[in-house]
Amino acid sequence: SKERTTPFGDLVYKIYPTTTHIDFEITIKDNIDKDIYIDFFYCEYNGLTIAVKERLCYKLRLKLKELGTGYYIYLDGRIKCIENNTNIINYFVQIEKGSNNFKKVASLIKNEYGLVEFPASGVGFNRYGINDKGGDSKDEKVGKGDHYLLPSTAAALFGVINEISNKGWEIHFGDMSSENGSDPWQKGGFHHAGHGHKGKRVGLDIDFRYLNTNGTSFQGENTSKNFDKKKNELVFELAYKYGFRKNYATGMSEYTKYGVIPTVGGHYDHGHLGLSNINVEIVSELNIKIIK
Numbered sequence: 705s706k707e708r709t710t711p712f713g714d715l716v717y718k719i720y721p722t723t724t725h726i727d728f729e730i731t732i733k734d735n736i737d738k739d740i741y742i743d744f745f746y747c748e749y750n751g752l753t754i755a756v757k758e759r760l761c762y763k764l765r766l767k768l769k770e771l772g773t774g775y776y777i778y779l780d781g782r783i784k785c786i787e788n789n790t791n792i793i794n795y796f797v798q799i800e801k802g803s804n805n806f807k808k809v810a811s812l813i814k815n816e817y818g819l820v821e822f823p824a825s826g827v828g829f830n831r832y833g834i835n836d837k838g839g840d841s842k843d844e845k846v847g848k849g850d851h852y853l854l855p856s857t858a859a860a861l862f863g864v865i866n867e868i869s870n871k872g873w874e875i876h877f878g879d880m881s882s883e884n885g886s887d888p889w890q891k892g893g894f895h896h897a898g899h900g901h902k903g904k905r906v907g908l909d910i911d912f913r914y915l916n917t918n919g920t921s922f923q924g925e926n927t928s929k930n931f932d933k934k935k936n937e938l939v940f941e942l943a944y945k946y947g948f949r950k951n952y953a954t955g956m957s958e959y960t961k962y963g964v965i966p967t968v969g970g971h972y973d974h975g976h977l978g979l980s981n982i983n984v985e986i987v988s989e990l991n992i993k994i995i996k
Contacts, residue, residue, distance in 0.1 A: 828869020950978030
C-alpha cells in the first residue's frame with residue numbers, strides 16, 4: 705500500500721495477474737469547483753502500445769453538489785439533512801445562532817450496516833478505553849470496534865460537542881455500538897449491554913466520562929470532589945436539546961429534567977446518553993455558506 709497526493713493529476717497503480725483486489729481511500733479536503741472523475745481501467749503493455757480493454761473500464765463521478773450534502777446541525781437543536789446517493793456523510797455545525805454560516809467538522813463513511821465510525825478524537829472530544837475486537841459471544845455475533853453510531857446520532861453528538869468545545873471544554877467518549885450494531889464485546893471482556901440491545905438500540909447510545917472542574921473528562925465518580933455538578937448538568941442539558949433523552953447518571957436526581965434516570969446503577973463513574981427524540985428534517989437544498 706502507498707499514499708500519494710495528486711491534486712488534479714493522475715495516480716496510477718500497477719497491478720499483476722496475481723492481484724486479487726485493491727483497497728484505496730480518497731479524501732477530499734477542500735471544495736473543488738469542478739466535478740471529480742476517477743477512472744478504473746486495465747491495460748496491457750507490450751513495449752510499444754497500451755491497449756485499454758473497455759469491458760474492464762469503470763468511471764466514478766463525484767458531483768460537486770454531493771460535496772455539500774449531509775447533516776447541518778443548528779445551535780437550537782434542529783438538524784437538517786441533504787441526502788445523496790453515496791456512503792459519504794458530511795457534517796456541518798452552525799457557527800452562530802441565527803446565522804447561515806456553517807463549518808464542516810467531519811466526513812464519515814457509512815458501512816454495510818448503515819453505521820458510521822465516530823472519530824476517536826477531534827476538537828473538544830477524545831476517547832477512552834480499549835477498542836473491542838468483537839467475536840462470537842454467547843448472546844450475539846459481535847462486530848469489531850465500539851465507536852459506531854447511526855449517521856443521525858453522530859449528527860446530534862457533533863451538535864453537543866460543538867457547544868462543549870466552544871466553552872473550551874473536552875469530553876471523552878467510551879462505548880457506543882460495534883460495527884454491526886451489536887453491544888461491543890471481545891473475548892475475555894464483559895458483554896456491555898445497552899449499546900445495541902440485540903437490534904433494538906443500534907447506534908443510539910454513548911458513554912462518556914464526567915467533566916471535572918476544569919471542564920475536561922476525568923476517570924472518577926460523580927461523588928468525587930473533581931466532579932463539577934454544573935458543567936455535567938450542562939452536558940445533559942445540551943444532549944437533551946439534540947435528542948438524547950434516555951440518559952443515565954446514577955444518583956444524580958438533579959438531572960431528571962434532562963432525561964436522566966438516576967436510579968439506573970453502574971453509572972457513578974460515567975454518564976450515558978441515549979438518543980430517543982431527534983429532530984431531523986430532510987431538505988433538498990439550504991441557503992447556507994460553508995466557512996473554512
